[in-house]
Amino acid sequence: MDDTPRGRLLAAAAHLFRNKGFERTTVRDLAQEVGIQSGSIFHHFKTKEEILRCVMEEVIHFNTERMREGLQQSENPREKLLALIRSELTSINGDTGEAMAVLIFEWRCLKPDSQAYILELRSHYERMWIDTLVEARDAGLIAPERDLFVLRRFLAGAISWSHYWYKPGGPMGVDELAEQALHMALNGG
Amino acid sequence: MDDTPRGRLLAAAAHLFRNKGFERTTVRDLAQEVGIQSGSIFHHFKTKEEILRCVMEEVIHFNTERMREGLQQSENPREKLLALIRSELTSINGDTGEAMAVLIFEWRCLKPDSQAYILELRSHYERMWIDTLVEARDAGLIAPERDLFVLRRFLAGAISWSHYWYKPGGPMGVDELAEQALHMALNGG
DNA sequence: GTCTATACGTCGATAGAC
DNA sequence: GTCTATCGACGTATAGAC
Numbered sequence: 001m002d003d004t005p006r007g008r009l010l011a012a013a014a015h016l017f018r019n020k021g022f023e024r025t026t027v028r029d030l031a032q033e034v035g036i037q038s039g040s041i042f043h044h045f046k047t048k049e050e051i052l053r054c055v056m057e058e059v060i061h062f063n064t065e066r067m068r069e070g071l072q073q074s075e076n077p078r079e080k081l082l083a084l085i086r087s088e089l090t091s092i093n094g095d096t097g098e099a100m101a102v103l104i105f106e107w108r109c110l111k112p113d114s115q116a117y118i119l120e121l122r123s124h125y126e127r128m129w130i131d132t133l134v135e136a137r138d139a140g141l142i143a144p145e146r147d148l149f150v151l152r153r154f155l156a157g158a159i160s161w162s163h164y165w166y167k168p169g170g171p172m173g174v175d176e177l178a179e180q181a182l183h184m185a186l187n188g189g
Numbered sequence: 190m191d192d193t194p195r196g197r198l199l200a201a202a203a204h205l206f207r208n209k210g211f212e213r214t215t216v217r218d219l220a221q222e223v224g225i226q227s228g229s230i231f232h233h234f235k236t237k238e239e240i241l242r243c244v245m246e247e248v249i250h251f252n253t254e255r256m257r258e259g260l261q262q263s264e265n266p267r268e269k270l271l272a273l274i275r276s277e278l279t280s281i282n283g284d285t286g287e288a289m290a291v292l293i294f295e296w297r298c299l300k301p302d303s304q305a306y307i308l309e310l311r312s313h314y315e316r317m318w319i320d321t322l323v324e325a326r327d328a329g330l331i332a333p334e335r336d337l338f339v340l341r342r343f344l345a346g347a348i349s350w351s352h353y354w355y356k357p358g359g360p361m362g363v364d365e366l367a368e369q370a371l372h373m374a375l376n377g378g
Numbered sequence: 379g380t381c382t383a384t385a386c387g388t389c390g391a392t393a394g395a396c
Numbered sequence: 397g398t399c400t401a402t403c404g405a406c407g408t409a410t411a412g413a414c
Contacts, residue, residue: 194397194398225397225398225399226398226399226400228398228399228400228401229397229398229399232397232398233397
């Protein structure tokens with residue numbers, strides 16, 4: 001996030017929306033966090049819901065880019081899949097964790113048209129996953145009887161959920177966590 | 190749920206809290222759903238938060254019992270693990286799905302002392318999972334290098350998440366879904 | 379771009395009649 | 397056990413000065 005008033009508001013929103021939820025966070029909370037009055041917020045955003053949408057929009061762009069880079073640095077299907085898993089775990093539990101948690105867990109607070117817009121942004125993201133899974137299966141890493149669509153959903157759930165229990169500073173690093181997650185996808189490797 | 194006014198309120202609460210979230214659901218919504226006035230609710234429950242706690246309490250009792258029965262009817266470690274997975278998938282996507290989704294996704298709307306109370310109820314539930322996973326590993330079904338605590342969390346996430354995308358009436362049944370999930374735990378089987 | 383002041387709706391919860 | 401009526405707090409968003 002940049003250091004404009006708008007950027008500060010989005011950072012504060014990610015923080016508060018994650019910890020208190022969108023509904024419980026008031027525009028007064030938001031204003032206090034960045035040191036302005038609540039009325040001033042509406043100079044930067046038309047509604048509170050627009051703030052939520054912008055938080056989600058920014059984190060999708062950032063993380064799609066991170067995943068794309070991870071794929072580029074990988075040399076085989078196993079590494080590619082591991083890179084996607086590590087990227088998503090990092091998104092959830094690293095620097096963008098708060099915004100990512102908002103994207104995942106405050107979904108229904110968006111109005112329907114905002115949901116449609118965000119869903120469109122996510123589609124590129126999901127395409128990378130499916131392509132990588134197909135490649136891994138063709139390389140014999142994933143058993144042919146497994147449903148790749150279902151596998152992706154299971155992985156998405158497992159990875160998203162980690163934000164509830166995983167502590168980045170603890171004994172297990174993100175790389176090891178990613179290896180553990182990779183085991184769930186691979187055919188006994 | 191029984192057909193008392195209290196039971197009808199809890200059923201309506203599970204429905205509304207799941208679809209709109211706890212915060213967005215008003216006591217007036219709740220009252221309308223069961224055909225009474227909002228003031229009448231507070232004859233049955235002291236606060237709105239108490240309704241949430243009771244929904245969670247009931248669904249935990251119901252599903253702990255379902256899991257216990259599933260274990261009893263299983264004859265080997267593989268069947269036991271499959272039974273737990275199927276039970277949890279059924280809890281999320283079957284008749285108790287709405288209450289279960291509330292238990293999982295409205296957690297932070299509980300006051301801290303209610304959270305502690307519900308957490309205690311869940312501990313038996315989680316104990317069954319860990320015991321079953323240990324048994325499966327000792328039987329050689331799960332690779333020794335896998336962290337069972339992490340595996341349980343991954344499975345919990347994957348299974349919980351299914352309520353966002355899985356459609357019970359569709360082409361894939363819960364039994365097949367459970368088999369797909371089992372693949373994530375087992376050592377290439 | 380931020381302030382003050384406030385409009386205006388809705389919220390959870392209560393009181394007391396029936 | 398449900399009703400009607402309402403309280404007091406708090407919510408988003410606006411208006412207009414600076």
